[in-house]
C-alpha cells in the first residue's frame with residue numbers, strides 16, 4: 001500500500017480531486033514536443049525527416065524482434081532456452097513523447113519513462129552505462145532487494161553505426177497504483193546516440209513478439225498476475241495542450257462521456273496469428289465521406305507522432321484530398337485554408353468514423369509557400385505491408401465544436417486497451433476532460 005501512496009504523491013496533480021474514482025490508478029503524463037512545427041507555425045522539415053527516419057528504425061527493430069520470437073516459437077522449448085542466452089534487438093524510444101512516473105525495485109527507484117504502445121521493451125540505463133546515458137536516472141539492480149538477474153542480454157547495432165546493449169533483470173514495478181513482480185527490465189550498459197540525447201527512458205506496452213527479450217509488457221503482466229483494481233485494462237487520454245494521463249487497472253470514468261456510444265474493436269493478431277501491436281483489422285481511411293484506401297490494418301501507436309502508411313497507400317489517400325501535392329518522398333501538402341476532413345473506420349464498422357483533429361493533422365505551413373501546409377499522413381516503407389500507424393495525430397483529439405451526439409463522426413477519444421480480451425475501445429471524451 002505504501003507504494004500506492006508514494007506514487008499518488010508523486011503524481012501530485014489534479015487527479016487528487018474527489019470527482020475522479022480510483023485516482024490512485026491514474027498518473028498524469030507530460031508531453032515532450034518533438035519540434036515538428038516551428039514556433040512561427042511553419043513545418044520543420046529537418047525534424048520531420050528525422051522523425052520519419054527514427055520511425056523506420058523502430059519498426060525495423062520491432063520486425064527483427066518478431067522474427068526472433070516467431071522462429072523460437074516454431075522450434076519449441078529448446079530454441080526458447082537458446083534465446084535466453086542469445087542476443088536480440090533493443091528498442092529505441094526516441095520518438096515516444098508521453099512521459100510519466102514509474103517505481104522500480106525495493107526500495108523504489110523512481111523514473112520518468114515514455115509510454116509507447118508501439119513497442120514492447122522496458123529499458124532503463126544502468127549505473128555502468130558508458131555511452132549516452134548523461135542526465136538519465138540509473139536503475140541499479142544491486143540496490144534492489146527484489147531484482148533478479150536473468151543472464152539474458154540484448155543488443156542491437158543501429159544503421160547509424162551506434163549500438164545499444166543491456167542486461168535483462170526481473171524486478172518489482174509499480175505504476176499508477178498497480179504493482180507487478182518479476183517484470184522484465186532491460187538495464188542498458190550503452191545507448192545509441194539517438195536514444196541518449198533524451199531525458200528519460202521507455203516502457204513499451206505492446207505484445208511480447210515485439211520485445212527484444214520476448215518480455216511481457218507491464219499491462220499484460222498486470223493481467224497475468226491479476227493485479228488490476230477493477231478491469232484488466234490500461235487506458236490513455238492524450239492531449240497536446242491540456243491534461244494527459246494513463247490509468248492501469250481500469251479507466252477513468254471522469255474522462256468518458258456517459259451515455260456516449262462506445263464500441264469494442266478486436267485487437268487483431270498479424271496474418272501469422274501472432275499478436276504484435278494494438279491494431280484493428282478491416283479498417284479504412286476516409287477523406288470526407290470518400291473512401292481513401294482499401295481495407296487494411298490500423299495500428300495505434302502512442303510513441304509515434306505521425307500517421308504513417310506505405311508510399312503507395314499514402315499516395316492513394318492524398319489523391320482523395322482536394323488540392324493536395326507531393327512535397328517529397330514522404331510528405332504531401334494541402335491548401336492550409338481548406339484542411340481535409342480525415343476519418344477512419346475500423347473492423348468494417350461503418351456506423352462510427354473516428355476523425356482526426358484538423359490542428360493535429362496540420363504539421364505547419366511551408367516557408368517556401370505559406371498557403372500550403374504539410375499533412376500528418378506520410379508515406380514511409382516500414383515493412384508492415386499496407387498497414388497504417390495511427391500516432392498522436394490520431395488519438396489526440398480536442399475538437400469540441402464538432403462533438404455532438406447526433407453526429408456519428410466521433411472526434412474525441414479515450415483509448416481503453418483490454419489486455420485480457422485483446423480488444424480496444426475508443427470512447428468519447430467528456431467535454432473539457434483534457435483541457
Ligand SMILES: *[C@@H]1O[C@H](CO)[C@@H](O)[C@H](O)[C@H]1NC(C)=O
Nearest residue numbers: 035038039044045046047050
Ligand atoms: C528545426 O528543428 C531543429 C531540431 O530538430 C532545430 O535545430 C531547428 O532550429 C529547427 N528550425 C527552426 C526554423 O526552428
